[in-house]
Amino acid sequence: xxxxxxPNFKFEATYDYPVFDISLHHARMACCxxxxxxxxxxxxxxxxxxxxxxxxxxxxxxxYTSFDLKSWSFISTAVEKGNFNYExxxxxxxxxxIGSPDVLCTDEYIYLFYAGRGSLSPDKPFNSLAHPEEPxxxxxxxxxxxxxxxxxGAPCGPFIKQGVVxxxxxxxxxMRIDDPCVLLDGNNVHLYxxxxxxxxxxxxxxxxxxxxxxxxxxxxxLPDPILSVYDGLExxxxxKYKDTWNMFxxxxxxxxxxxxRHYISDDGLKWKIKNxxxxxxxxxxxxxxxxxxxxxxxxxxxxxxKALACGLENGILKLWLYDVIIExxx
Numbered sequence: 001x002x003x004x005x006x007p008n009f010k011f012e013a014t015y016d017y018p019v020f021d022i023s024l025h026h027a028r029m030a031c032c033x034x035x036x037x038x039x040x041x042x043x044x045x046x047x048x049x050x051x052x053x054x055x056x057x058x059x060x061x062x063x064y065t066s067f068d069l070k071s072w073s074f075i076s077t078a079v080e081k082g083n084f085n086y087e088x089x090x091x092x093x094x095x096x097x098i099g100s101p102d103v104l105c106t107d108e109y110i111y112l113f114y115a116g117r118g119s120l121s122p123d124k125p126f127n128s129l130a131h132p133e134e135p136x137x138x139x140x141x142x143x144x145x146x147x148x149x150x151x152x153g154a155p156c157g158p159f160i161k162q163g164v165v166x167x168x169x170x171x172x173x174x175m176r177i178d179d180p181c182v183l184l185d186g187n188n189v190h191l192y193x194x195x196x197x198x199x200x201x202x203x204x205x206x207x208x209x210x211x212x213x214x215x216x217x218x219x220x221x222l223p224d225p226i227l228s229v230y231d232g233l234e235x236x237x238x239x240k241y242k243d244t245w246n247m248f249x250x251x252x253x254x255x256x257x258x259x260x261r262h263y264i265s266d267d268g269l270k271w272k273i274k275n276x277x278x279x280x281x282x283x284x285x286x287x288x289x290x291x292x293x294x295x296x297x298x299x300x301x302x303x304x305x306k307a308l309a310c311g312l313e314n315g316i317l318k319l320w321l322y323d324v325i326i327e328x329x330x
Contacts, residue, residue, distance in 0.1 A: 013039065027310070028099070029099060032297070034298055036299055040067065041154065042072065059097050060077050067246070076273065089121070091118050093118045101115060109147065110159075117140070128200050140178050166180075179236065191224075227249075231252045237249070238268070258276065261276050261277075
């Protein structure tokens with residue numbers, strides 16, 4: 001049997017300026033897809049300037065559209081924060097904030113997966129290092145919402161929350177799970193995520209996996225992480241290219257490579273590194289702010305030749321556009 005031909009990827013800045021700027025507010029992690037008629041749909045962490053933070057713990061998901069990836073129209077807040085009951089001190093799983101979105105499209109629905117942050121009154125400051133049961137702890141579980149799709153593959157109604165589909169079950173992920181990445185392969189929805197049990201120790205950040213049938217979204221999770229790396233990982237970007245499994249993964253350790261590295265797999269479960277120097281980060285001073293990178297997808301879930309990356313300019317998080325250059329192994 002002929003071995004798979006895994007591609008090589010390079011990133012080159014499309015422009016020397018950000019293509020998405022909502023100053024004085026911040027735009028952080030995002031997902032974007034191109035519908036059947038070439039319109040782009042962007043969902044992102046919208047961080048209100050009044051929050052005075054670059055973190056997305058208190059974000060909401062805002063929705064924008066564009067035909068050229070430069071001029072954007074605000075459509076709505078796609079997913080609002082959940083409710084909090086101040087009388088009994090309990091709230092929805094996403095009462096504190098919503099972030100880290102990923103999108104999955106079918107002819108019937110547009111699905112938005114996200115990390116729901118809760119367990120704390122929205123008017124109180126959080127402690128990102130606090131463990132469960134400690135003061136100012138923030139929980140984080142994987143949730144999703146869905147909206148009906150029109151004939152062009154665009155949302156044609158509001159996104160309705162479907163609740164938590166993946167929660168913390170095992171010791172290695174007992175603090176929080178975050179950064180959902182979904183891939184539809186036949187009827188199977190593969191869900192990759194970051195899990196950890198100690199936010200002060202990057203080595204605790206590992207890659208988890210679950211799978212569900214698209215008909216019921218009843219995810220079955222593997223009990224152990226499928227990948228761990230020295231000094232930790234986050235933000236998996238898993239996709240198939242010409243029947244090969246590929247993943248772009250953000251590393252914290254950069255002495256032996258870049259922030260972002262390219263992994264390959266035969267089955268989507270066992271991964272090995274292909275390129276340790278895939279991509280660093282965006283902005284006029286690389287490394288000064290966020291290192292988030294998001295692939296722009298087609299409606300069918302395949303990748304386009306464009307990606308968005310978050311960077312810091314004048315103290316504001318903005319999005320830069322990159323060309324994704326694909327080369328075959330020789």
